[in-house]
Amino acid sequence: MPAMIKHVAALPAAPARAKLLEAGLRPTRQRVDLAKILFNGEDRHFTAEMIHTESRTVRHPPSLATVYNTLHLFAEHGLLREIAIYGAKAWYDTKTGPHFHFYRGDREELFDIPDAMVPLLNIAAPEGTVIEAIDVVVRLKGV
Numbered sequence: 432m433p434a435m436i437k438h439v440a441a442l443p444a445a446p447a448r449a450k451l452l453e454a455g456l457r458p459t460r461q462r463v464d465l466a467k468i469l470f471n472g473e474d475r476h477f478t479a480e481m482i483h484t485e486s487r488t489v490r491h492p493p494s495l496a497t498v499y500n501t502l503h504l505f506a507e508h509g510l511l512r513e514i515a516i517y518g519a520k521a522w523y524d525t526k527t528g529p530h531f532h533f534y535r536g537d538r539e540e541l542f543d544i545p546d547a548m549v550p551l552l553n554i555a556a557p558e559g560t561v562i563e564a565i566d567v568v569v570r571l572k573g574v
C-alpha cells in the first residue's frame with residue numbers, strides 16, 4: 432500500500448496544473464488539489480473514498496461527491512483508468528494501459544499482476560469485432 436500523503440499542500444502544483452491542461456481540463460483549485468494527491472510519481476490504485484480521506488489534508492477539502500465527479504472526469508480524459516469490479520466499489524488506476532489485477536476483497540486491495548505472471552491469451556474476437564483490450568481481475572481471499 433502506498434504511504435498516505437500527509438502534506439498535500441506542500442507538493443508542487445505546477446506539474447499537476449500542466450497535466451490537467453494537457454488533458455484538456457481547466458485546472459480549478461479542487462482539480463489541482465486532487466491531481467497532486469493522485470499523480471505523485473507512483474502508480475496507484477484507489478477508490479473515491481480513499482482519496483476523499485487523503486484529501487482531508489488540503490486547505491479546502493473536497494466533498495465526497497466532488498471526489499467522485501473529479502475521478503470520473505479524470506478517467507474520461509484519459510488521466511485515470513476506471514476498473515469495475517463486480518460487487519465492489521469503482522476503483523481507479525493511474526496506470527492507464529491494459530494490464531491485469533489482483534483484487535483482494537476482504538482487505539479492499541487492488542494491485543497489479545506482474546507482467547511475467549500474465550499468460551498470453553489467444554482469444555479470437557467474434558466476427559465483425561476486434562479485441563480492444565483484455566482486462567483481467569483475479570480475485571483473492573485470505574486463507
Ligand SMILES: [Zn+2]
Pocket residue numbers: 476524526530531532542543
Ligand atoms: Zn493497475
